[in-house]
Amino acid sequence: MTDLQDAPLTADRLSELLELAIHEHRLAPGTKLGEDELGEIYGVSRTIVRAALQSLAHQRLVELRRNKGAFVAQPKVKEAREVFEARALLEPRTAHSAALRITDAQIAALQAHIDAEHAAIHKGDHGRALYLSGQFHIEIAKIADQETIAAFIQQLISRSSLIIALYWQRRSALCESNAHHALMKAFIARDGDRAQELMNSHLVDLMTSLDLRNITATPTTLRDALVGS
Amino acid sequence: MTDLQDAPLTADRLSELLELAIHEHRLAPGTKLGEDELGEIYGVSRTIVRAALQSLAHQRLVELRRNKGAFVAQPKVKEAREVFEARALLEPRTAHSAALRITDAQIAALQAHIDAEHAAIHKGDHGRALYLSGQFHIEIAKIADQETIAAFIQQLISRSSLIIALYWQRRSALCESNAHHALMKAFIARDGDRAQELMNSHLVDLMTSLDLRNITATPTTLRDALVGS
DNA sequence: GCGCACAAAATTGTATACAATTACGAAAAC
DNA sequence: GTTTTCGTAATTGTATACAATTTTGTGCGC
Numbered sequence: 001m002t003d004l005q006d007a008p009l010t011a012d013r014l015s016e017l018l019e020l021a022i023h024e025h026r027l028a029p030g031t032k033l034g035e036d037e038l039g040e041i042y043g044v045s046r047t048i049v050r051a052a053l054q055s056l057a058h059q060r061l062v063e064l065r066r067n068k069g070a071f072v073a074q075p076k077v078k079e080a081r082e083v084f085e086a087r088a089l090l091e092p093r094t095a096h097s098a099a100l101r102i103t104d105a106q107i108a109a110l111q112a113h114i115d116a117e118h119a120a121i122h123k124g125d126h127g128r129a130l131y132l133s134g135q136f137h138i139e140i141a142k143i144a145d146q147e148t149i150a151a152f153i154q155q156l157i158s159r160s161s162l163i164i165a166l167y168w169q170r171r172s173a174l175c176e177s178n179a180h181h182a183l184m185k186a187f188i189a190r191d192g193d194r195a196q197e198l199m200n201s202h203l204v205d206l207m208t209s210l211d212l213r214n215i216t217a218t219p220t221t222l223r224d225a226l227v228g229s
Numbered sequence: 230m231t232d233l234q235d236a237p238l239t240a241d242r243l244s245e246l247l248e249l250a251i252h253e254h255r256l257a258p259g260t261k262l263g264e265d266e267l268g269e270i271y272g273v274s275r276t277i278v279r280a281a282l283q284s285l286a287h288q289r290l291v292e293l294r295r296n297k298g299a300f301v302a303q304p305k306v307k308e309a310r311e312v313f314e315a316r317a318l319l320e321p322r323t324a325h326s327a328a329l330r331i332t333d334a335q336i337a338a339l340q341a342h343i344d345a346e347h348a349a350i351h352k353g354d355h356g357r358a359l360y361l362s363g364q365f366h367i368e369i370a371k372i373a374d375q376e377t378i379a380a381f382i383q384q385l386i387s388r389s390s391l392i393i394a395l396y397w398q399r400r401s402a403l404c405e406s407n408a409h410h411a412l413m414k415a416f417i418a419r420d421g422d423r424a425q426e427l428m429n430s431h432l433v434d435l436m437t438s439l440d441l442r443n444i445t446a447t448p449t450t451l452r453d454a455l456v457g458s
Numbered sequence: 459g460c461g462c463a464c465a466a467a468a469t470t471g472t473a474t475a476c477a478a479t480t481a482c483g484a485a486a487a488c
Numbered sequence: 489g490t491t492t493t494c495g496t497a498a499t500t501g502t503a504t505a506c507a508a509t510t511t512t513g514t515g516c517g518c
Contacts, residue, residue: 034499034500035499035500036498044472045472045474046473046474046500047471047472047473047474048472050500050501051283054283054284055287058287066479066501067478067480067499067500068479068480068499079376079377082375082378083377085377085378086319086377086378086381089319089322089378090315090318090319146311146315147308147311148308148312148315149315149318152315152381237502263469263470264469264470265468265469265470273503274502274503275504276504277502277503279470279471295471296469296470296471296508296510297470297509297510298469298470
């Protein structure tokens with residue numbers, strides 16, 4: 001059973017699909033993204049594929065090497081540090097704002113989000129869980145009603161996903177859901193200061209759980225990764 | 230005397246040229262950027278033009294309306310506030326870092342930059358002066374050795390230029406060079422705290438010098454704006 | 459004169475054709 | 489056996505052709 005809604009796939013939609021695949025660790029850092037190959041897989045021309053790849057390159061998820069092609073980015077250690085330093089600058093204050101502005105409906109939605117995270121972890125779908133845990137941060141930025149900052153955070157989250165793919169060391173399954181749960185409680189209490197502090201330590205925890213020394217890249221084959229997205 | 234180096238103009242280079250034109254207020258917010266027209270002006274095909282416009286759209290300097298074309302962005306009041314709030318989150322801490330890391334050579338370069346600003350103001354070239362005053366902030370981010378944050382700041386500076394074009398009220402010529410000079414002194418003293426505080430008040434000053442109520446857009450004609458860039 | 463309908467022109471969206479560059483592999487030289 | 493060279497294949501870069509959509513302008517009816 002294929003897609004019922006077989007609309008002709010725009011460049012934006014394609015870049016979303018690829019971003020999701022990267023975010024869920026189905027596409028490993030360093031994987032070559034050939035234009036013809038992607039075009040065949042998704043049934044679009046290279047024009048569309050190139051636009052999508054350019055878009056991803058702007059988000060630093062893809063590296064374009066002239067006359068060589070597009071590759072899933074492999075952030076260096078320095079870049080990894082920079083990404084988390086930028087997050088440390090943006091997210092705690094944003095969480096503070098969000099805690100003061102959050103509505104009951106948004107609390108419910110956020111709780112549902114956490115539940116979905118737990119469900120994914122329980123099902124063993126680590127890729128999905130990782131994606132959802134990233135989306136949690138983006139939701140907070142949206143609740144803070146800061147679209148500009150939210151866009152930055154979204155990019156940083158995606159890049160963090162690449163960084164995790166490269167530098168993650170712990171194999172613990174429970175990941176970081178406890179931190180999200182603690183944040184929820186601060187939101188429910190509308191405690192801005194506490195939310196800010198929790199977000200800050202959450203980010204520190206995340207970064208210290210990385211091994212920012214060596215790189216271990218293992219490129220993927222496209223079709224294996226993108227089947228059924 | 231035309232260009233000696235008549236290399237065939239890449240999409241990246243074209244987007245830089247357009248960004249500069251926007252930054253120097255030669256291209257007003259709302260101006261339509263027709264693909265054929267730009268292609269003729271710069272002697273490239275629409276393929277290149279489209280790639281450049283997409284790039285600018287990612288930086289929020291251009292708005293792409295489907296089947297309508299590309300237009301120089303017209304940030305709403307809310308977006309204007311958001312841009313300055315994001316800058317307030319990023320730039321003071323970055324200035325702090327920069328003050329602690331800056332080398333003598335970088336101090337000299339920064340001072341030369343300020344001199345160039347003054348020269349532009351003195352010549353009455355307000356567009357150039359505005360561009361240089363923006364670059365000053367970007368240089369600081371680079372001195373802080375934070376490429377990721379520098380990229381965000383660069384985008385925010387460009388968008389600020391659009392915001393200034395739309396909402397600037399004062400007609401004072403001396404602009405803000407004093408603030409930059411004060412920052413320089415803090416850098417020379419390697420006083421991180423003072424640099425951070427100065428940057429913060431500088432941004433507050435900038436924002437309060439805007440009239441974030443009404444919009445006054447006056448689109449430009451392309452050829453008038455882009456001749457001799 | 460005003461408004462609507464429809465046709466023509468212009469503009470953007472997409473696919474494809476061709477050029478330029480790179481990657482690969484076989485054969486020759488050492 | 490290893491390395492170099494060169495020709496072919498594959499891939500990316502760019503321009504152009506065609507389709508879809510919007511805009512513009514004309515003429516008709518009222």
